[in-house]
Amino acid sequence: MNDGDPSVPEAGTYAVDYRDGSVGQVMGCEGGLVQLRPLGGGREWDCPPEKVGEAPPGEVLRERVRELNRQGQARPR
Known part of the structure; x- marks a missing residue:
């Protein structure tokens, strides 16, 4: 889903947002922006394609x- 642009990671892969170091799963591209979702789920965020790159496996x-x-700490005891 990178519309032929080799600089945009494929949908389903993991990427890092260089603006703050956040790692997310690439959901697609919309309006010229890459849409990323946190690995644990949650609200997607948009990132300019020039500020996103493939996430190294260690970061993922x-x-x-x-x-x-975070999930373990949220459980009531």
Whole structure:
């Protein structure tokens, strides 16, 4: 879903938003912007294509662990 632009990651892959280092799953492109969703789900955000790039596997893993930790802390005891 990168409309032939090799600089835009494919839908379903993981990407990093260079503006703040956030990692998300690429949901698609709309209005010239890349739409990313947090790995644990939630609200999508838009990122200019020049500010997004493929997320290294280590960053994806770190973000998944952070999300699991957040979920574990949210459970009532």
